[in-house]
Amino acid sequence: MTTRAFSHEPGTAMECLSIPITLEKEAGLDEHGRQVLKCGFKIGGGIDQDFMKSPQGYTDNGIYCTEVHDGSAAARAGLRVHDKILQCNGYDFTMVTHKKAVDYIKKHPVLNLLVARKGVTHS
DSSP states (O other): OOOOSOOOOTTSOOOOOEEEEEEEOEEEEOTTSOEEEEOOEEEEEOTTSOGGGOTTOOOSSOEEEEEEOTTSHHHHHTOOTTOEEEEETTEEOTTOOHHHHHHHHHHOSEEEEEEEOTTOOOO
């Protein structure tokens, strides 16, 4: 099995480049016709999830981007599948539950993300 994520032991240093991404959400409609702000990506992981059951092969309880919709705000901002979200608007995402991460992402119209990308260790 190919590992697409980091092999990282929580609490230890990780060699990677932190990549800043600014994502401005787009106005859209939900399934009930209500006005919402859409970011165009999905996440997986969290300290309350069992990463051993991750279909993506993640090796820790971090928050990972599991899907980026083509043409979305996330795609235009440069977010990629398997990016590990380290921070969102300065809030630490390395030790957060899945629900807390989702709720935090939903409540802000602009997301200033700091992500780590496997294989990128310097600019």
